[in-house]
Amino acid sequence: MARIRVQLAVLILALGASAFCAAAPLKAQVLDAQGKPLAGAVLSLSGDNTAGNAVPTASMDQVKQEFVPHVLAVHTGTRIRFPNSDNIRHQVYSFSPAKRFELRLYEGTPTDPLLFDKPGVVVLGCNIHDWMLGYIYVTDDPWFAVSGADGTLSLDVPPGRYQATLWHPQLPDQRVSPGGTIDVAASGLQRSWTLTVEPLTADTPHAPETSGFGDAFNKAVRETEK
Template identity: 35%
Template sequence: MALAVAFALTVTPSAYAQVNIVFIDTEGNPVPDVIAELHISRIQAAPQDVGVIDQIDRTFVPGILLIAQGQQVRFPNSDNVRHHVYSFSDVRQFSTPLYADEEVDPILFDQAGVATLGCNIHDSMVAYVYVSEWQDRYQSDELGRIRLDNTGADVIHVWHPWLQTPGNRQEIPLTGASNNQLTIELDVRDPSQVFGFRAIREENS
């Protein structure tokens, strides 16, 4: 992993009210759906709103969903075929009935971590639910951008399913920002472009 900084001026996190971060890959392309956390304060109560992962054209939408610990997720089926959503992850193991038009009960995610989802009918369907226990949690947009609003941390903790690190996680110092801007380069590789690559690596690999 390389840390790219636009200017020579270096400031510490306490020197700015917020910082705009852009995540890029090793070729300079923006990386969407990077999950970033500041490990400062744990959530006190889960949000009441329910997360949603739809099924459209035999694809989970969105492919990565960030929620708070204790939040529920719905899995509507907007396809004209039946789906069977499941997870074998330790964070949350579940299996829905085989369903099409009807609604299934939302699933509660009460443990922090990453749940990998699949469809028992369509093996190519994969999605991830990232369950965060932290108040300050972010997900990068299609241009790889997030805006940090809290200055109480010295490092940012990131996760992405294609990140080439143990557990797909990385801890990055929050230094090197210039004019409240920071570009972070991540070693992410699209598994469809890498022969034999597993989207989720073993935690201790």
């Protein structure tokens, strides 16, 4: 009987620890200064919990001569593949200090993914198609997500206190924005943030008929170096 009591006590403690460590839902929305949903915003969290939602590999595709997704967030140390889903060749490269590389003209998927081992913003371009522009946000924070077209994102995190950081390609000088301290209860948290972003300019590459890649790409690279 005593042995059964001990086993029951161990089971209760295990269940209690499991409940304590269970993830809680964080539902967030990122808006611009006009209250409109902001797509492509990165929310990252740091805190006592270091085992986050990082994965060892990720992909930045090329579809209809655009980078997909436009903004990709990864943890430092992630290896990224650059598949080309178009039926034409692309040449992808970056001059950003966090990762300088070049993938010469290719179709399909390069055999080896690239290691992104430094935190920072990596601006991507294609020197064949001037309008292609993409971003990889590499972070040391263990928890992160990117907002969708409706400005929303979700994370499952252990209950606790976190420091929030936000980033978006249209933030002035592409600098990160502090999001303050948040407390995530076991029942979860719903929260919104507002970012004041710069409007897209006429020379921002967005369509085949434009040829502003040089200025826009170099401006983006200079901003990541500040």
